[in-house]
Amino acid sequence: MSKEDSMKGTATSEKGESTKAYDDLRKWGFLKIKRTGYGEHVSIFPNMLKDVQALLNPNPQAVVKDRPPLEYSIDPEFDVNPFLTAYADKVINGKRGKYTYHKSLAGPERIKAYVSVEGEKIYIINLGSFYEKDSLLAKAVTRIDEKFGSRAFAKAEMYDLGRDIVGNKQPIKAILDVLVSYNYLIDLKEGYYKRTTKQLPKSGLEDFSSE
Incomplete structure (x- = not known):
């Protein structure tokens, strides 16, 4: 767009600040300038789009397209x-899903x-606690101990653990991510995993105070 159009919408009293902001963004390498016979035209350098998004909303989980930030959900x-x-x-339709894992307070x-x-939030997986025997994680x-023991197993074999655990592909990945993070599994790469010697906590919820 033209330089003038890029600064439309600012108050007359702020024109000086808008011009300075434009010059700063150009100096910092955000703007690609093209001089034509009918004036200066500007666009954002493609490699700076992530930085622009960070300026608009510094939270890395921020949404785009005028949607409320994911953290609100x-x-x-x-x-x-x-x-x-x-x-x-x-990658599906040019997009890769992002998984974020959050602990209870x-x-x-x-x-x-x-x-x-x-x-944009599209799915929530309640993994539960390692202290809850009926949680996805504990089950x-x-x-895994009952079916695979200490042998290496493929991610695809997780479907053998029962539909109440795996549900669909999203819970499988979430379970594997957390079990590796908490050292219950070793990621052998190439889609294979192996159990460590770490055991589930023996304490139950009744051993914890709610106060």
Whole structure:
């Protein structure tokens, strides 16, 4: 667009500040300038788009396209800052899903995964706590021990653990990410995993005070 159009919408009293901001962005390498016979035209350098997004919303989980930030969707009982971030293995329609993992603010530690694409929340996975025997995490560890023991197993074999655990591909990835993060599994790469000697906590929820 033209230089003039890029500064439209600013008050007359702020014209000086707009011109300075334009010059600063050009100096810092954000703007690509093209001089034509009918004036100066400007665009954003493609390699600076991520920096522009960070300026517009400094939170790395911020959404785009006028949607509310993903952190607004995080359960208020959970830490808005993820302790672990991962990305989907495959790109679908040019987009790769982002997985953020959040811990409960109160103990015993529970975990929720939020799956998003370009900052938009699309799926929540309640992984639960290693202290809860019926949680996705605890059941996954128990059944991995029963089915695979100490042998290496492929990610695809996780479907053998039962639909109540895996559900679909998203819970499988979330479970694997967290089990590796907490050292219940070793990631052997190439889609293979192996159990460590780490055991589930023996304490139950009744051993923790709610106060």
